[in-house]
Every structure is written in C-alpha cells, then in structure tokens.
Amino acid sequence: MRDNYQMVVIGGGPAGLGAALSARGDGLERILIVERDVELGGILNQCIHNGFGLHYFKEELTGPEYACRLIDSLEENGIDVACDTMVLAIEPTEGGQRVCLMSANEGYRFIETQALILAMGCRERTRGAIQIPGTRVAGILTAGTAQRYVNIEGYMVGKRVIILGSGDIGLIMARRLTLEGAKVLACVEIMPYSGGLSRNIVQCLNDYDIPLLLSHTITNIEGKKRVERVTVQQVNSSFVPIRRTEIDYEVDTVLLSVGLIPENELTRAAGIEIDPRTSGPVVFENNETSVAGVFACGNVLHVHDLVDYVTEESANAGKAAAAYVIDKQSMHESSKRTIAVVSDDSIGYTVPQKIRPTFIEKSIRIFFRVREPHKTPKRIILRDDDQVIASFRRPYMAPGEMEHVTISKDQIDQIENNQLSISIEA
Amino acid sequence: MYDLAIIGAGVVGSALAYTLSQYDLDIALVEKENDVAMGATRANTAIIHAGYDPAPDTLMGQLNVEGTRLCYQLCEELDVEHRKTGSLVVAFDEEQRATLDVLCQYGIENGCQGLEIIDGSEVRKREPNLSEKIVSALWAPDAGVINPWEFALAMAEVAVRNGVAFMPNSKVTGLSRHSDHYEITLTPTDSKPVSLDSRTIHAHYVVNASGVESDLIHNMVAPPQFTVQPTRGEYFLLDRTVGPLVESVIFQCPGSYGKGVTVSPTIHDNFLIGPNSEIIEDREDTAVTKKALDEIESLAKQMLPTLDVRASIRNFAGVRANSTRNDFVIEMSANGFLDLAAIKSPGLTCAPSIARYARDLLEQDGLTLNRKSDWQGGRTVVRFKEIPEEDREAFIRDNPLYGRVICRCETITEGEIVAAMRREIPPVSIDGVKRRAGTGMGRCQSGFCGPRVLEILARESSRSPLSIEEDASGSIILTEETKRGGCSRA
Numbered sequence: 001m002r003d004n005y006q007m008v009v010i011g012g013g014p015a016g017l018g019a020a021l022s023a024r025g026d027g028l029e030r031i032l033i034v035e036r037d038v039e040l041g042g043i044l045n046q047c048i049h050n051g052f053g054l055h056y057f058k059e060e061l062t063g064p065e066y067a068c069r070l071i072d073s074l075e076e077n078g079i080d081v082a083c084d085t086m087v088l089a090i091e092p093t094e095g096g097q098r099v100c101l102m103s104a105n106e107g108y109r110f111i112e113t114q115a116l117i118l119a120m121g122c123r124e125r126t127r128g129a130i131q132i133p134g135t136r137v138a139g140i141l142t143a144g145t146a147q148r149y150v151n152i153e154g155y156m157v158g159k160r161v162i163i164l165g166s167g168d169i170g171l172i173m174a175r176r177l178t179l180e181g182a183k184v185l186a187c188v189e190i191m192p193y194s195g196g197l198s199r200n201i202v203q204c205l206n207d208y209d210i211p212l213l214l215s216h217t218i219t220n221i222e223g224k225k226r227v228e229r230v231t232v233q234q235v236n237s238s239f240v241p242i243r244r245t246e247i248d249y250e251v252d253t254v255l256l257s258v259g260l261i262p263e264n265e266l267t268r269a270a271g272i273e274i275d276p277r278t279s280g281p282v283v284f285e286n287n288e289t290s291v292a293g294v295f296a297c298g299n300v301l302h303v304h305d306l307v308d309y310v311t312e313e314s315a316n317a318g319k320a321a322a323a324y325v326i327d328k329q330s331m332h333e334s335s336k337r338t339i340a341v342v343s344d345d346s347i348g349y350t351v352p353q354k355i356r357p358t359f360i361e362k363s364i365r366i367f368f369r370v371r372e373p374h375k376t377p378k379r380i381i382l383r384d385d386d387q388v389i390a391s392f393r394r395p396y397m398a399p400g401e402m403e404h405v406t407i408s409k410d411q412i413d414q415i416e417n418n419q420l421s422i423s424i425e426a
Numbered sequence: 427m428y429d430l431a432i433i434g435a436g437v438v439g440s441a442l443a444y445t446l447s448q449y450d451l452d453i454a455l456v457e458k459e460n461d462v463a464m465g466a467t468r469a470n471t472a473i474i475h476a477g478y479d480p481a482p483d484t485l486m487g488q489l490n491v492e493g494t495r496l497c498y499q500l501c502e503e504l505d506v507e508h509r510k511t512g513s514l515v516v517a518f519d520e521e522q523r524a525t526l527d528v529l530c531q532y533g534i535e536n537g538c539q540g541l542e543i544i545d546g547s548e549v550r551k552r553e554p555n556l557s558e559k560i561v562s563a564l565w566a567p568d569a570g571v572i573n574p575w576e577f578a579l580a581m582a583e584v585a586v587r588n589g590v591a592f593m594p595n596s597k598v599t600g601l602s603r604h605s606d607h608y609e610i611t612l613t614p615t616d617s618k619p620v621s622l623d624s625r626t627i628h629a630h631y632v633v634n635a636s637g638v639e640s641d642l643i644h645n646m647v648a649p650p651q652f653t654v655q656p657t658r659g660e661y662f663l664l665d666r667t668v669g670p671l672v673e674s675v676i677f678q679c680p681g682s683y684g685k686g687v688t689v690s691p692t693i694h695d696n697f698l699i700g701p702n703s704e705i706i707e708d709r710e711d712t713a714v715t716k717k718a719l720d721e722i723e724s725l726a727k728q729m730l731p732t733l734d735v736r737a738s739i740r741n742f743a744g745v746r747a748n749s750t751r752n753d754f755v756i757e758m759s760a761n762g763f764l765d766l767a768a769i770k771s772p773g774l775t776c777a778p779s780i781a782r783y784a785r786d787l788l789e790q791d792g793l794t795l796n797r798k799s800d801w802q803g804g805r806t807v808v809r810f811k812e813i814p815e816e817d818r819e820a821f822i823r824d825n826p827l828y829g830r831v832i833c834r835c836e837t838i839t840e841g842e843i844v845a846a847m848r849r850e851i852p853p854v855s856i857d858g859v860k861r862r863a864g865t866g867m868g869r870c871q872s873g874f875c876g877p878r879v880l881e882i883l884a885r886e887s888s889r890s891p892l893s894i895e896e897d898a899s900g901s902i903i904l905t906e907e908t909k910r911g912g913c914s915r916a
Binding site: 103126127128148157180181222224 | 663667710711712713714715716719735736738739740741742818819821822823826827829830831834835837840869870871872873874876877881891892895896897898899900901902903904905906907908909910911
C-alpha cells in the first residue's frame with residue numbers, strides 16, 4: 001500500500017470492483033480498493049443462487065461467479081487491494097481527499113487520493129426500525145444475516161420459518177431454507193404488492209407452494225428463549241391491522257426482509273449532500289457527488305434490483321473519476337449549467353438528480369423506481385416545462401423493479417429551463 | 427460453608443458483592459440467569475438520579491444522594507461509561523409548576539445540591555428542541571446517564587477478582603434454615619425435572635437481592651410482608667442521527683396524563699424514550715406492545731414536538747420490582763436473612779449506598795468484618811474510540827486485534843471483544859459481548875457483526891457455534907449444520 005493514490009475505492013463489492021476496473025481501463029495506474037471483509041466480492045459472495053449477469057455478461061451466473069469475473073480482471077490489472085480494512089473517515093485536502101483507514105495488519109493510517117469512489121453498499125432495516133411488538137428472543141434476524149449464516153458459515157437458523165417483507169433477499173431465503181429442509185410457512189407483506197422481483201415471487205415462493213400474504217403483517221411475536229409463535233393480521237389501506245383476521249403460526253424463526261438502506265455514515269460525516277429520497281448522495285450525470293472528485297455508485301447511491309445495473313453504473317463512475325484525475329480539472333468549476341431532474345409523487349426518486357449538459361457525450365440513463373405498481377401500460381414522460389422532451393411506453397411497472405430511460409444528448413440540448421420533470425401518465 | 431450468599435446478580439447484588447469483597451468473607455453470588463445484570467438492571471432508563479424525586483421519609487429518599495455520589499465515584503474507579511448531564515423536570519401548567527416546588531423541597535431535604543427552578547425561556551435556551559408550552563422546569567445538575575449493565579458487571583468483576591464465587595444458571599429452588607446457617611438449593615435454570623441437577627450450598631447469611639422475584643425468595647424463609655407488583659416499562663432507542671435532540675435528561679412532571687415519560691441521551695449518544703408503566707402478571711414478560719409504544723410516542727411528543735420515532739433502532743421493555751410497600755424493603759426479615767428487596771427506581775443509583783447500608787446492618791447483626799490487606803480494586807477498559815488519534819497507530823502495532831473493526835456501527839474492534847472474554851466474568855452469549863464491549867448497540871443491531879461475534883465467541887471459548895446463545899440460557903441462534911456442513915467441518 002502506498003501513501004497516495006490517484007483513486008481510492010471504498011468497498012470491494014461489485015460497485016467498487018466495477019469502478020476500479022473502469023478507471024484502470026481509462027488510464028489510471030495507482031488505484032486502491034479498501035474492503036472491510038476478509039475478501040472481495042461484497043454481498044455477492046453469499047448470494048449463491050443464479051440469475052446474475054444476464055444483462056451484463058449475457059449468461060446466467062451465481063453471485064460468487066459474477067464477483068469472481070470482476071476479481072480475476074482486477075488481478076490482471078495490478079490494482080492494489082486492502083481487505084479486512086475499515087475506512088473510518090474521509091476529509092478533503094488541497095489535492096483531493098484524505099482517507100483514514102485501519103486494519104490489524106496495516107494499523108491506523110492515512111492515505112491521500114485525488115479521486116474517491118464511495119461504494120459501501122447498503123444494510124438491512126431491522127426489527128427496531130419497524131417496531132414489531134412482542135418478545136425479544138432468539139430466532140429473529142434479517143434475511144441477509146440468515147443468508148450469511150447459511151451460505152457462508154454453513155449453519156441453519158431455524159426449522160419453521162415465517163418471512164416478514166417480500167424483498168428479494170427474503171424471497172431468495174424462502175427457497176434456500178426450503179431446500180435445506182426447513183418449512184417456510186408464509187411470506188407476509190404489509191403492502192398490497194410485493195417489494196421483490198416478479199421472477200423471485202415465481203421461482204422462490206410459487207414453485208415451493210409458499211403463500212405470499214399481501215396486505216398482512218406480523219402483529220405479535222411470542223416465545224421465552226426462541227420464537228415460538230407469531231400472530232399475523234390483515235391490514236386495511238392505512239396499514240392498520242384488522243380485527244378478527246389473526247392467524248397464529250407456530251414457528252421458531254422470523255426472517256425480516258423489510259427494506260435496504262444505503263450505508264452513508266462516512267458520506268454524511270464528510271458533509272456530502274444526501275438525497276432523503278434515496279438515503280444516498282445526490283449525484284450528477286457522471287456519478288459525481290456534491291464534493292468535486294468524490295463519486296458514488298452501487299447500492300450506496302440507491303438500492304438496485306440487479307447487479308448488472310450496478311456494474312454499468314460503476315463503470316460510469318470509474319470513467320468519470322479517471323477523467324477527473326487525468327484532465328486535472330474540476331467538473332464542478334467548469335460546468336456552467338445544471339439541470340435538476342424532478343419527479344411527481346408517482347416516482348420515488350431519480351438517479352442522477354442533476355445533469356450538466358456539457359459532460360454528456362452521447363446519451364444519459366436516468367434510473368428511478370415507481371411508488372406503486374402499474375399493471376396496465378403507461379407512459380413515462382419527460383418534460384421541460386410544458387414541452388415534452390421524450391416519452392417511453394412501459395407495459396408494466398412495479399416498485400420492486402428499477403426502471404430506467406435513456407435520453408440522447410440532442411434531447412438534453414432541447415431543454416431550455418434548468419429543470420427536467422418525469423411523470424407517469426396513462 | 428459460605429459466610430454469605432447473595433441471591434441475584436443485578437446491580438444491587440453486584441454492588442453488595444463488591445462492597446463485601448473488601449472484607450475477609452467467603453461469599454457466593456448466585457444468579458439464575460447466565461450472566462450478571464439480566465433483570466431490571468439491563469432494561470431501565472440508565473439514569474443516575476439526583477435525588478429530588480423520592481420523599482424524604484423513605485429509604486429511597488435517604489439513600490439517593492449518597493448513591494449519586496458513590497455512582498460517580500465508582501464509575502471513575504471502575505472505568506464505567508457515564509456522563510453527568512443534569513436533568514430537567516418540565517412543567518406545562520401551574521399545577522405542575524406547584525409539583526416542581528414539592529420536588530425541589532424533597533431534594534433540599536434529601537441533600538441535593540444546585541437545584542434550581544427555571545422559566546420556560548431559560549428551559550428552551552438550554553434545550554432548544556423542547557416544547558414552547560413548557561412554562562418552567564426543575565434543574566438538577568447532579569443527574570447523569572450511565573451504562574447500567576457495565577456498572578453491575580464492573581462491580582461483580584472486581585468482586586470475583588477478590589474471591590467472590592459467581593454462580594450463574596443457578597435458580598434458588600429451596601431455602602431452609604438449619605441451626606446456624608441456611609441450606610440453599612440451586613437448580614440449573616433449564617433443568618427438567620427440577621430435582622435432577624440440583625445442588626446445595628450452605629451459608630451463614632443469605633441476602634435477598636432478587637429484584638422482581640424478591641417477595642418469592644422472602645416468602646421462602648419469612649412470613650409474607652410485601653408483594654412485588656411487576657411493573658413493565660417499554661422504551662424506544664433512537665439512533666444518534668436524529669440528534670442533537672436533548673443534552674440533559676428530561677422528565678415529564680407527574681400530571682393528569684399519568685406519570686409521564688423521560689427523554690434522555692445515552693452514554694453512546696443515542697436517545698432513550700420511555701418508559702410507560704404497566705402492572706403485569708408474568709414477572710418475566712418483557713414483550714413490547716404497540717399500545718404502549720404509541721402512548722410513549724405521544725407523551726414524548728408533548729415535550730419534543732419534532733420527535734421522529736422512525737429513527738428507532740430498538741424497542742425493549744424492563745420489569746421493575748415495584749411493591750406494595752412503595753419503598754425499598756431493606757431489613758433483617760429473619761434470622762440471618764437480609765432483604766434488599768423490591769428495589770425499584772432509583773435502585774440503580776442507590777445500589778452502592780444500599781450496599782453500604784446492608785454492610786452496616788450485617789455488621790450490627792454480628793457479621794465480623796475484617797478488611798482484606800490484599801484486596802484489589804480498580805478496573806480499566808480499552809475502548810478504541812477513546813484512544814487519542816495520535817496514539818492509535820502505535821497502539822494497534824502493539825495490539826493488532828484493535829485494528830480490526832467488528833461492529834461497524836459503533837466502531838468496536840476484535841481487541842475489545844477478546845479483552846471482554848478474558849475478564850473475570852466472561853460473556854457466554856452474543857448479548858453478553860454486547861453488554862461488555864458494545865457490539866450490536868448501533869443501527870444495524872448486530873445484522874453485520876452478529877455472525878462475526880458468534881465466530882469469535884465460539885473460537886475464544888472453544889465451543890461449537892451451535893451452542894452459542896443470543897442472550898439468556900437456551901436462546902440458541904443456529905439450529906443445525908446445513909446439508910454440506912458448517913465451517914467447523916471445513
């Protein structure tokens with residue numbers, strides 16, 4: 001490890017790996033990836049199911065296989081890696097950023113870098129965040145923690161399981177635990193629709209006859225040492241449990257799959273602007289944050305549905321970081337005009353949040369999630385004031401699946417005001 | 427034959443074991459759970475009370491101010507996390523304003539220093555997030571916040587270092603008086619049937635510090651004199667990202683809405699909100715309920731209108747040993763049997779003064795107290811976060827395990843976990859590590875560090891991961907190996 005780098009990447013999951021490879025491809029030579037786990041790959045390492053890479057590698061891979069492809073190219077490219085190492089703080093310096101990192105082997109040290117990539121991923125919402133009543137006993141854990149115990153450590157977390165929330169990890173674990181001999185009694189979702197991918201509902205619940213109870217939630221957990229029983233109730237449209245709809249399940253395990261939160265403690269501490277809608281940094285078209293030379297990609301920016309899109313996004317970030325270092329020019333200073341991307345209530349958020357037309361070469365992709373499912377065909381309309389800039393038809397949209405639209409440089413150049421609005425219309 | 431057996435290793439039993447470990451006595455500290463501080467000590471408001479709340483004619487009133495002084499002194503001597511924050515009791519109307527005067531008078535009689543009644547604008551100057559509707563408040567500069575389980579553990583650790591025998595997983599199922607001593611039957615907590623694995627110990631004196639079960643233990647040797655009314659209090663723990671919410675401990679004044687709730691910073695810079703107060707039947711029922719949490723939220727919002735409980739990272743409940751006496755029960759209730767019973771709030775604060783009071787009662791009763799010449803007090807804990815930045819590099823070079831962060835939310839290192847495992851009373855569960863090292867206290871609630879703590883716990887104690895408990899005895903986390911087998915087989 002050197003004392004200074006052209007680019008430091010925080011996080012060695014798919015986002016960090018993708019950004020490092022892309023920056024290397026664009027000419028950066030001194031790159032360091034810092035990973036807190038003992039090996040690279042991030043959460044992909046525990047995602048031993050298949051379905052990864054269909055878009056990006058055009059073949060179906062498991063999580064570890066997908067990670068391995070990226071890690072192999074990394075080694076060929078001579079990128080420095082510090083695993084089992086935690087970044088404790090980032091702070092601006094004259095020439096870029098100073099990163100404070102710590103590990104058992106390298107101790108406590110500071111590293112200077114010109115560009116910084118934030119790729120710390122996300123964490124799971126917990127029971128405390130959603131306040132499920134009942135006892136606090138063993139056998140209540142997040143789906144991702146269970147996935148780690150089962151797939152990495154090789155231990156089962158229970159025999160009779162109920163899953164709260166229909167996020168993708170919960171759905172995947174419903175199948176995984178069934179294959180390992182556990183009985184998964186139900187997947188309970190408070191919303192009237194699933195939060196996960198349709199393919200996971202089919203392949204992980206329907207194929208194993210696991211009921212998905214929409215508009216239901218867990219209203220009590222009982223047990224002395226471990227979970228013994230949970231009560232499930234139907235909820236009304238205001239999410240209030242409806243009386244006399246109680247169903248009791250005798251289970252020893254409750255898995256929570258109730259949402260993911262981008263992990264931005266470092267980002268916040270560094271004073272980088274956060275978008276409350278994504279809980280991730282506000283970024284420009286090239287994934288640059290509100291601080292020049294600091295870029296963000298992957299689940300730290302917004303929670304993705306498919307890793308393929310993470311790879312694409314991180315390539316964009318790595319490319320921009322390389323341009324930042326090589327051209328020695330701050331894009332913050334040189335950009336004169338910024339277009340804000342805004343959305344109405346039908347859309348949860350957009351990434352990027354801001355576009356600088358100067359830096360768009362051919363086209364730009366805008367990612368977003370809809371707030372509610374659209375089961376009939378709808379149009380996504382982009383407007384500059386009243387002027388329609390672009391319009392896209394979608395046969396089906398759901399909150400569990402990330403949407404994107406691609407707009408060309410020509411279309412961007414048509415925008416006269418400094419605001420681009422996106423809405424869903426019939 | 428022990429000179430003395432203490433039943434219950436909560437903060438009161440631990441404080442007494444600490445105090446008496448300084449004398450030449452053979453002491454057993456008997457606990458039905460698998461660790462120290464498993465009852466009310468682990469789930470309370472974590473406050474060092476200044477001493478204006480209890481009436482002067484109660485034991486609570488007489489022991490509080492001395493307890494406050496001793497708490498701060500012990501926290502320094504034993505390196506227990508604490509912070510003197512001061513407290514405010516807030517009043518919303520003239521009726522409550524009058525209550526403040528009563529509390530202030532109690533405080534003066536109890537020996538509190540620095541009490542002050544301030545007006546609403548001064549309240550908001552000190553605590554800008556408090557409601558515009560607050561008309562005045564009672565300020566007590568000596569109130570503070572403490573890590574309650576570390577406090578009990580620290581005292582118990584020093585006691586064990588000085589020869590006290592700690593007996594976890596030992597439920598007292600029999601207590602009988604013989605000519606000059608008691609025979610105490612101890613049964614492993616999970617033993618079925620009860621008779622199989624029991625053993626007996628003998629002690630000249632028995633001290634009942636069994637908290638919420640203290641009337642039951644009392645009734646084994648003496649006629650019933652009081653009844654514990656198990657009183658559950660529920661809480662929200664809010665992430666520090668909501669902060670700064672309040673700097674000091676904020677109490678609601680008792681009023682028409684009931685006893686009111688407390689909003690308080692914690693020693694880890696998070697915020698605690700609660701408790702409600704509900705008499706329950708099952709003494710071990712620490713479940714949380716939607717009804718109570720909603721009630722706490724709405725009461726707390728009267729004080730802090732901008733409060734957002736979506737920052738909640740944990741809800742929990744504790745059961746307090748309120749009793750029909752409405753005071754501590756501290757007396758020799760039978761020959762050789764001392765009750766330190768029905769210790770409710772401010773019991774945490776009073777634990778060290780209760781211990782001294784108990785010591786004096788035992789001495790008056792004939793227990794011989796000879797100070798040990800070789801007693802070893804004091805305790806230090808290395809907390810990575812507290813190491814000055816300029817010393818960290820050298821420290822990690824000498825102690826590499828302190829360079830590996832296990833709990834990322836709270837920046838707790840492997841070195842701190844391993845050190846906790848090598849202290850006098852090692853943790854046996856994930857939550858045991860949490861109470862000692864602080865892992866899993868943060869926003870992810872062990873989601874990331876749980877599996878790693880489990881691995882370290884299994885490794886350091888040479889146990890199978892399958893035997894590691896989340897918390898109480900029997901709270902197993904992993905049920906079996908997967909079909910391809912666990913790591914231990916690799």
